[in-house]
Amino acid sequence: MRTRILGFGALATVALAAMFGLFVVPADLNQGDAQRIMYVHVASAWIAYLSFIVTALAGIGWLVRRDLRFDAVALAGAEIGVIFTALAIWGGMMWARPVWGTFWQWEDPRLTTTALLLALYIGYLLLRRLSDDPRRRATRAAVVGLVAAVDIPIVHFSVIWWRGLHQAPTFGSPDRLLHPAAPMQFVAALLLMLLAVTLAWLYLMIRRYQLARLETLLEEAARLGRLRSARASVARTAPVDITAAVDAAAPQPSRSTSSAEEPAR
Amino acid sequence: MLAVAAVVAVIAYFALSGVGNALVYYLTPSELLARGDRAFDETVRLGGLVKPGSVSGPATDLRFVLTDETHEIPVHSTVAPTSSFRAGVGAVVEGRLGRNGVFEATQVLVKHDENYVAPSPGAVPSHIVGS
Numbered sequence: 001m002r003t004r005i006l007g008f009g010a011l012a013t014v015a016l017a018a019m020f021g022l023f024v025v026p027a028d029l030n031q032g033d034a035q036r037i038m039y040v041h042v043a044s045a046w047i048a049y050l051s052f053i054v055t056a057l058a059g060i061g062w063l064v065r066r067d068l069r070f071d072a073v074a075l076a077g078a079e080i081g082v083i084f085t086a087l088a089i090w091g092g093m094m095w096a097r098p099v100w101g102t103f104w105q106w107e108d109p110r111l112t113t114t115a116l117l118l119a120l121y122i123g124y125l126l127l128r129r130l131s132d133d134p135r136r137r138a139t140r141a142a143v144v145g146l147v148a149a150v151d152i153p154i155v156h157f158s159v160i161w162w163r164g165l166h167q168a169p170t171f172g173s174p175d176r177l178l179h180p181a182a183p184m185q186f187v188a189a190l191l192l193m194l195l196a197v198t199l200a201w202l203y204l205m206i207r208r209y210q211l212a213r214l215e216t217l218l219e220e221a222a223r224l225g226r227l228r229s230a231r232a233s234v235a236r237t238a239p240v241d242i243t244a245a246v247d248a249a250a251p252q253p254s255r256s257t258s259s260a261e262e263p264a265r
Numbered sequence: 266m267l268a269v270a271a272v273v274a275v276i277a278y279f280a281l282s283g284v285g286n287a288l289v290y291y292l293t294p295s296e297l298l299a300r301g302d303r304a305f306d307e308t309v310r311l312g313g314l315v316k317p318g319s320v321s322g323p324a325t326d327l328r329f330v331l332t333d334e335t336h337e338i339p340v341h342s343t344v345a346p347t348s349s350f351r352a353g354v355g356a357v358v359e360g361r362l363g364r365n366g367v368f369e370a371t372q373v374l375v376k377h378d379e380n381y382v383a384p385s386p387g388a389v390p391s392h393i394v395g396s
Binding site (some may be wrong): 024025027028029030031033095098099100101102105107108110116147160163164167168170181182183185186218 | 273275287290291295306310312327346347348349350357372373374375376377378379380386
Protein backbone atom coordinates (compact mmCIF):
# COMPACT_ATOMS: atom_id res chain seq x y z
CA MET A 1 0.00 0.00 0.00
CA ARG A 2 2.82 2.39 0.89
CA THR A 3 4.56 1.51 -2.36
CA ARG A 4 1.38 2.27 -4.28
CA ILE A 5 1.12 5.68 -2.60
CA LEU A 6 4.76 6.32 -3.54
CA GLY A 7 3.95 5.36 -7.13
CA PHE A 8 1.05 7.78 -7.41
CA GLY A 9 3.08 10.47 -5.65
CA ALA A 10 5.92 9.99 -8.13
CA LEU A 11 3.50 10.13 -11.07
CA ALA A 12 1.97 13.36 -9.78
CA THR A 13 5.40 14.93 -9.21
CA VAL A 14 6.60 13.94 -12.70
CA ALA A 15 3.43 15.51 -14.18
CA LEU A 16 3.95 18.66 -12.11
CA ALA A 17 7.63 18.94 -13.08
CA ALA A 18 6.74 18.41 -16.76
CA MET A 19 4.07 21.14 -16.62
CA PHE A 20 6.51 23.46 -14.87
CA GLY A 21 9.30 22.84 -17.37
CA LEU A 22 7.01 23.08 -20.41
CA PHE A 23 4.63 25.91 -19.56
CA VAL A 24 5.76 27.92 -16.53
CA VAL A 25 9.49 28.45 -17.11
CA PRO A 26 10.46 30.34 -20.29
CA ALA A 27 12.69 28.67 -22.86
CA ASP A 28 16.34 29.62 -23.20
CA LEU A 29 16.81 32.80 -25.20
CA ASN A 30 19.27 31.30 -27.68
CA GLN A 31 18.23 27.64 -27.96
CA GLY A 32 14.47 28.09 -27.89
CA ASP A 33 12.13 25.27 -26.90
CA ALA A 34 14.76 22.58 -27.59
CA GLN A 35 16.40 23.65 -24.32
CA ARG A 36 13.43 22.19 -22.38
CA ILE A 37 14.69 18.72 -23.35
CA MET A 38 17.59 19.43 -20.97
CA TYR A 39 15.36 18.90 -17.90
CA VAL A 40 14.48 15.34 -18.95
CA HIS A 41 17.94 14.65 -20.40
CA VAL A 42 19.85 15.60 -17.24
CA ALA A 43 17.30 13.82 -15.04
CA SER A 44 17.62 10.61 -17.10
CA ALA A 45 21.41 10.72 -16.86
CA TRP A 46 21.16 11.23 -13.08
CA ILE A 47 18.91 8.18 -12.70
CA ALA A 48 21.28 6.14 -14.87
CA TYR A 49 24.23 7.06 -12.64
CA LEU A 50 22.21 6.38 -9.48
CA SER A 51 20.99 2.99 -10.72
CA PHE A 52 24.42 1.76 -11.75
CA ILE A 53 26.00 2.94 -8.49
CA VAL A 54 23.32 1.00 -6.60
CA THR A 55 24.04 -2.04 -8.78
CA ALA A 56 27.75 -1.81 -7.91
CA LEU A 57 27.07 -1.38 -4.17
CA ALA A 58 24.57 -4.26 -4.19
CA GLY A 59 27.24 -6.35 -5.92
CA ILE A 60 29.63 -5.65 -3.06
CA GLY A 61 26.77 -6.51 -0.67
CA TRP A 62 26.34 -9.92 -2.33
CA LEU A 63 30.08 -10.66 -2.36
CA VAL A 64 30.38 -9.83 1.36
CA ARG A 65 27.10 -11.12 2.82
CA ARG A 66 26.14 -13.87 0.30
CA ASP A 67 22.48 -12.87 0.53
CA LEU A 68 20.54 -13.18 -2.77
CA ARG A 69 18.42 -10.16 -1.88
CA PHE A 70 21.45 -7.99 -2.75
CA ASP A 71 21.52 -9.61 -6.17
CA ALA A 72 17.85 -8.74 -6.69
CA VAL A 73 18.67 -5.08 -5.96
CA ALA A 74 21.61 -5.24 -8.39
CA LEU A 75 19.37 -6.61 -11.14
CA ALA A 76 16.76 -3.90 -10.55
CA GLY A 77 19.41 -1.17 -10.73
CA ALA A 78 20.96 -2.49 -13.94
CA GLU A 79 17.64 -2.85 -15.79
CA ILE A 80 16.33 0.56 -14.78
CA GLY A 81 19.73 2.12 -15.47
CA VAL A 82 19.81 0.71 -19.01
CA ILE A 83 16.37 2.17 -19.75
CA PHE A 84 17.34 5.61 -18.44
CA THR A 85 20.73 5.59 -20.20
CA ALA A 86 18.88 4.94 -23.44
CA LEU A 87 16.45 7.77 -22.60
CA ALA A 88 19.34 10.15 -21.87
CA ILE A 89 20.97 9.29 -25.21
CA TRP A 90 17.68 9.63 -27.09
CA GLY A 91 16.81 12.99 -25.48
CA GLY A 92 20.33 14.22 -26.11
CA MET A 93 20.09 13.32 -29.80
CA MET A 94 16.74 15.09 -30.13
CA TRP A 95 18.37 18.21 -28.65
CA ALA A 96 21.65 17.92 -30.57
CA ARG A 97 20.12 17.95 -34.06
CA PRO A 98 18.54 21.43 -33.80
CA VAL A 99 21.32 22.98 -31.68
CA TRP A 100 24.60 21.34 -32.80
CA GLY A 101 23.47 20.37 -36.27
CA THR A 102 24.02 16.62 -35.86
CA PHE A 103 22.35 13.75 -34.01
CA TRP A 104 25.55 11.99 -33.06
CA GLN A 105 29.33 12.39 -33.14
CA TRP A 106 31.31 9.25 -32.40
CA GLU A 107 34.52 11.00 -31.44
CA ASP A 108 32.94 13.17 -28.77
CA PRO A 109 34.13 11.74 -25.41
CA ARG A 110 30.83 12.25 -23.56
CA LEU A 111 28.78 10.61 -26.32
CA THR A 112 31.17 7.72 -26.83
CA THR A 113 31.64 6.90 -23.14
CA THR A 114 27.86 7.02 -22.66
CA ALA A 115 27.34 4.62 -25.56
CA LEU A 116 29.93 2.40 -23.90
CA LEU A 117 28.01 2.64 -20.61
CA LEU A 118 24.84 1.42 -22.34
CA ALA A 119 26.75 -1.43 -24.01
CA LEU A 120 28.43 -2.45 -20.73
CA TYR A 121 25.15 -2.78 -18.85
CA ILE A 122 23.35 -4.51 -21.72
CA GLY A 123 26.28 -6.93 -21.53
CA TYR A 124 25.72 -7.18 -17.78
CA LEU A 125 22.07 -8.14 -18.34
CA LEU A 126 23.04 -10.70 -21.02
CA LEU A 127 25.65 -12.19 -18.69
CA ARG A 128 22.97 -12.76 -16.08
CA ARG A 129 21.22 -15.10 -18.51
CA LEU A 130 24.25 -17.33 -19.00
CA SER A 131 23.86 -19.28 -15.77
CA ASP A 132 20.78 -20.71 -14.09
CA ASP A 133 22.62 -21.15 -10.83
CA PRO A 134 21.50 -18.09 -8.85
CA ARG A 135 24.63 -17.96 -6.70
CA ARG A 136 27.11 -18.27 -9.56
CA ARG A 137 25.08 -15.72 -11.53
CA ALA A 138 25.11 -13.28 -8.59
CA THR A 139 28.90 -13.55 -8.23
CA ARG A 140 29.61 -13.05 -11.93
CA ALA A 141 27.15 -10.16 -12.11
CA ALA A 142 28.66 -8.52 -9.02
CA VAL A 143 32.16 -8.58 -10.52
CA VAL A 144 31.05 -7.25 -13.91
CA GLY A 145 28.82 -4.66 -12.22
CA LEU A 146 31.81 -3.36 -10.27
CA VAL A 147 34.07 -3.23 -13.32
CA ALA A 148 31.42 -1.52 -15.45
CA ALA A 149 30.92 1.11 -12.73
CA VAL A 150 34.40 2.44 -13.56
CA ASP A 151 32.78 4.04 -16.62
CA ILE A 152 30.37 6.15 -14.51
CA PRO A 153 32.94 8.78 -13.38
CA ILE A 154 34.53 8.62 -16.85
CA VAL A 155 31.20 9.56 -18.42
CA HIS A 156 30.58 12.32 -15.90
CA PHE A 157 34.00 13.95 -16.05
CA SER A 158 34.61 13.32 -19.78
CA VAL A 159 33.39 16.82 -20.59
CA ILE A 160 35.91 18.32 -18.16
CA TRP A 161 38.86 16.01 -18.91
CA TRP A 162 38.70 15.96 -22.69
CA ARG A 163 37.88 18.31 -25.50
CA GLY A 164 34.58 17.57 -27.18
CA LEU A 165 31.35 18.91 -28.58
CA HIS A 166 29.28 18.30 -25.45
CA GLN A 167 29.16 21.24 -23.04
CA ALA A 168 30.47 21.12 -19.47
CA PRO A 169 27.96 20.68 -16.63
CA THR A 170 25.88 23.74 -15.75
CA PHE A 171 25.33 22.56 -12.15
CA GLY A 172 27.04 19.22 -11.73
CA SER A 173 30.69 20.22 -11.42
CA PRO A 174 32.22 20.97 -8.01
CA ASP A 175 32.83 24.68 -8.65
CA ARG A 176 29.34 25.22 -10.09
CA LEU A 177 27.14 23.67 -7.40
CA LEU A 178 26.55 26.99 -5.68
CA HIS A 179 26.94 29.20 -8.74
CA PRO A 180 25.08 27.58 -11.62
CA ALA A 181 25.42 29.20 -15.02
CA ALA A 182 21.66 29.44 -15.48
CA PRO A 183 18.83 31.62 -14.17
CA MET A 184 17.27 30.44 -10.91
CA GLN A 185 13.96 29.51 -12.58
CA PHE A 186 15.81 27.05 -14.86
CA VAL A 187 17.56 25.62 -11.80
CA ALA A 188 14.21 25.29 -10.01
CA ALA A 189 12.65 23.47 -12.99
CA LEU A 190 15.59 21.07 -13.15
CA LEU A 191 15.60 20.41 -9.39
CA LEU A 192 11.86 19.69 -9.46
CA MET A 193 12.37 17.26 -12.33
CA LEU A 194 15.27 15.60 -10.49
CA LEU A 195 13.05 15.12 -7.42
CA ALA A 196 10.23 13.74 -9.59
CA VAL A 197 12.35 11.17 -11.43
CA THR A 198 14.09 10.13 -8.21
CA LEU A 199 10.69 9.34 -6.64
CA ALA A 200 9.72 7.43 -9.79
CA TRP A 201 13.05 5.61 -9.65
CA LEU A 202 12.44 4.59 -6.03
CA TYR A 203 9.04 3.18 -6.98
CA LEU A 204 10.44 1.28 -9.99
CA MET A 205 13.33 -0.09 -7.90
CA ILE A 206 10.96 -1.43 -5.22
CA ARG A 207 8.64 -3.04 -7.77
CA ARG A 208 11.48 -4.57 -9.78
CA TYR A 209 13.06 -5.88 -6.58
CA GLN A 210 9.81 -7.52 -5.51
CA LEU A 211 9.46 -9.06 -8.97
CA ALA A 212 13.06 -10.34 -8.85
CA ARG A 213 12.39 -12.00 -5.49
CA LEU A 214 9.30 -13.71 -6.93
CA GLU A 215 11.35 -14.84 -9.92
CA THR A 216 13.91 -16.38 -7.57
CA LEU A 217 11.17 -18.28 -5.72
CA LEU A 218 9.72 -19.52 -9.02
CA GLU A 219 13.17 -20.58 -10.19
CA GLU A 220 13.70 -22.43 -6.93
CA ALA A 221 10.31 -24.15 -7.20
CA ALA A 222 11.00 -25.13 -10.81
CA ARG A 223 14.35 -26.61 -9.85
CA LEU A 224 12.80 -28.64 -7.04
CA GLY A 225 10.05 -29.78 -9.40
CA ARG A 226 12.61 -30.91 -12.00
CA LEU A 227 14.54 -32.73 -9.33
CA ARG A 228 11.45 -34.52 -8.12
CA SER A 229 10.28 -35.56 -11.60
CA ALA A 230 13.78 -36.74 -12.49
CA ARG A 231 13.83 -38.88 -9.39
CA ALA A 232 10.41 -40.23 -10.19
CA SER A 233 11.35 -41.16 -13.77
CA VAL A 234 14.52 -42.86 -12.63
CA ALA A 235 12.52 -44.79 -10.11
CA ARG A 236 10.09 -45.88 -12.84
CA THR A 237 12.68 -47.10 -15.37
CA ALA A 238 15.45 -48.48 -13.17
CA PRO A 239 15.33 -52.24 -12.47
CA VAL A 240 15.47 -51.43 -8.80
CA ASP A 241 13.77 -48.60 -6.95
CA ILE A 242 16.69 -46.20 -6.48
CA THR A 243 14.94 -44.25 -3.77
CA ALA A 244 14.33 -47.39 -1.82
CA ALA A 245 17.88 -48.52 -2.51
CA VAL A 246 19.27 -45.28 -1.17
CA ASP A 247 17.05 -45.53 1.84
CA ALA A 248 18.20 -49.05 2.35
CA ALA A 249 21.86 -48.12 2.01
CA ALA A 250 21.48 -45.71 4.87
CA PRO A 251 22.60 -47.28 8.13
CA GLN A 252 19.35 -48.64 9.49
CA PRO A 253 19.88 -51.62 11.72
CA SER A 254 16.48 -53.24 11.18
CA ARG A 255 16.77 -53.53 7.37
CA SER A 256 18.77 -55.92 5.20
CA THR A 257 21.34 -54.39 2.73
CA SER A 258 20.93 -57.12 0.11
CA SER A 259 18.49 -55.13 -2.07
CA ALA A 260 20.97 -52.22 -2.32
CA GLU A 261 23.72 -54.52 -3.64
CA GLU A 262 21.54 -55.95 -6.36
CA PRO A 263 22.25 -53.37 -9.15
CA ALA A 264 25.98 -54.00 -8.75
CA ARG A 265 25.72 -57.55 -10.11
CA MET B 266 36.50 -14.25 -16.19
CA LEU B 267 37.46 -13.87 -19.85
CA ALA B 268 34.50 -11.54 -20.32
CA VAL B 269 35.59 -9.50 -17.32
CA ALA B 270 39.11 -9.23 -18.72
CA ALA B 271 37.72 -8.04 -22.06
CA VAL B 272 35.61 -5.37 -20.35
CA VAL B 273 38.60 -4.17 -18.32
CA ALA B 274 40.69 -4.03 -21.50
CA VAL B 275 38.10 -1.92 -23.33
CA ILE B 276 37.77 0.54 -20.44
CA ALA B 277 41.55 0.73 -20.02
CA TYR B 278 41.91 1.39 -23.74
CA PHE B 279 39.41 4.25 -23.58
CA ALA B 280 40.97 5.78 -20.46
CA LEU B 281 44.56 5.52 -21.66
CA SER B 282 43.91 6.61 -25.24
CA GLY B 283 42.06 9.63 -23.88
CA VAL B 284 44.86 10.57 -21.51
CA GLY B 285 47.37 9.93 -24.28
CA ASN B 286 45.60 12.61 -26.30
CA ALA B 287 44.75 10.20 -29.12
CA LEU B 288 41.14 11.06 -28.32
CA VAL B 289 41.11 14.64 -29.49
CA TYR B 290 37.76 15.59 -30.89
CA TYR B 291 38.99 18.73 -32.63
CA LEU B 292 42.15 20.79 -33.16
CA THR B 293 42.44 24.47 -32.31
CA PRO B 294 43.62 26.88 -35.05
CA SER B 295 47.03 27.11 -33.30
CA GLU B 296 47.39 23.32 -33.23
CA LEU B 297 46.40 22.93 -36.87
CA LEU B 298 48.80 25.66 -38.05
CA ALA B 299 51.59 24.20 -35.86
CA ARG B 300 51.41 21.07 -38.02
CA GLY B 301 53.15 23.04 -40.74
CA ASP B 302 52.99 21.35 -44.13
CA ARG B 303 51.03 18.38 -42.75
CA ALA B 304 48.15 20.74 -41.95
CA PHE B 305 47.06 20.89 -45.58
CA ASP B 306 44.75 18.55 -47.47
CA GLU B 307 44.01 16.25 -44.54
CA THR B 308 40.48 15.85 -43.24
CA VAL B 309 40.36 17.16 -39.68
CA ARG B 310 37.99 18.83 -37.25
CA LEU B 311 38.79 22.40 -36.34
CA GLY B 312 37.23 24.11 -33.34
CA GLY B 313 37.21 27.68 -32.09
CA LEU B 314 35.14 30.77 -31.57
CA VAL B 315 33.40 32.42 -34.50
CA LYS B 316 35.18 35.77 -34.65
CA PRO B 317 32.72 38.65 -34.17
CA GLY B 318 32.17 40.62 -37.37
CA SER B 319 33.68 37.90 -39.60
CA VAL B 320 30.45 36.19 -40.67
CA SER B 321 29.39 36.96 -44.23
CA GLY B 322 27.46 35.47 -47.13
CA PRO B 323 24.27 33.37 -47.32
CA ALA B 324 23.98 30.20 -45.21
CA THR B 325 24.90 27.98 -48.20
CA ASP B 326 28.00 30.03 -49.12
CA LEU B 327 29.09 31.01 -45.64
CA ARG B 328 32.40 32.66 -44.78
CA PHE B 329 33.64 33.25 -41.26
CA VAL B 330 36.83 33.15 -39.19
CA LEU B 331 37.52 30.65 -36.39
CA THR B 332 39.84 31.91 -33.68
CA ASP B 333 41.40 30.60 -30.47
CA GLU B 334 42.42 34.13 -29.49
CA THR B 335 46.00 33.41 -30.64
CA HIS B 336 45.65 32.22 -34.22
CA GLU B 337 42.75 32.36 -36.65
CA ILE B 338 41.74 30.46 -39.76
CA PRO B 339 39.20 31.66 -42.36
CA VAL B 340 36.51 29.06 -43.09
CA HIS B 341 34.29 28.60 -46.12
CA SER B 342 31.23 26.37 -45.99
CA THR B 343 28.47 25.45 -48.43
CA VAL B 344 26.39 23.53 -45.88
CA ALA B 345 24.11 25.60 -43.68
CA PRO B 346 24.68 25.39 -39.90
CA THR B 347 21.76 25.39 -37.44
CA SER B 348 20.05 28.63 -36.46
CA SER B 349 22.07 28.70 -33.23
CA PHE B 350 25.15 29.63 -35.33
CA ARG B 351 26.19 33.21 -34.69
CA ALA B 352 29.21 35.41 -34.13
CA GLY B 353 30.98 34.78 -30.81
CA VAL B 354 29.71 31.20 -30.44
CA GLY B 355 31.95 28.12 -30.36
CA ALA B 356 31.92 26.06 -33.56
CA VAL B 357 33.49 22.82 -34.78
CA VAL B 358 33.99 22.44 -38.53
CA GLU B 359 34.99 19.29 -40.40
CA GLY B 360 36.90 19.52 -43.66
CA ARG B 361 40.37 20.32 -44.91
CA LEU B 362 42.67 23.30 -44.96
CA GLY B 363 43.46 24.36 -48.52
CA ARG B 364 46.83 25.59 -49.76
CA ASN B 365 45.27 29.05 -50.02
CA GLY B 366 44.86 29.07 -46.22
CA VAL B 367 41.07 28.78 -46.33
CA PHE B 368 39.47 25.84 -44.50
CA GLU B 369 36.84 24.19 -46.72
CA ALA B 370 34.20 22.82 -44.33
CA THR B 371 31.90 19.94 -45.17
CA GLN B 372 30.12 20.18 -41.82
CA VAL B 373 29.61 23.06 -39.39
CA LEU B 374 28.56 22.14 -35.84
CA VAL B 375 27.62 24.71 -33.25
CA LYS B 376 29.16 24.01 -29.87
CA HIS B 377 26.68 25.18 -27.29
CA ASP B 378 28.15 26.25 -23.96
CA GLU B 379 26.76 25.49 -20.51
CA ASN B 380 25.28 28.95 -19.96
CA TYR B 381 21.55 29.55 -20.14
CA VAL B 382 19.74 32.86 -20.52
CA ALA B 383 16.10 33.55 -19.70
CA PRO B 384 14.29 36.04 -21.90
CA SER B 385 13.71 39.40 -20.24
CA PRO B 386 12.11 42.64 -21.47
CA GLY B 387 14.31 44.12 -24.20
CA ALA B 388 16.56 41.06 -24.52
CA VAL B 389 17.13 39.76 -28.05
CA PRO B 390 18.43 36.30 -29.01
CA SER B 391 22.14 36.75 -29.66
CA HIS B 392 21.99 35.22 -33.17
CA ILE B 393 19.99 38.29 -34.20
CA VAL B 394 22.47 40.63 -32.54
CA GLY B 395 25.57 38.78 -33.68
CA SER B 396 25.19 38.47 -37.46
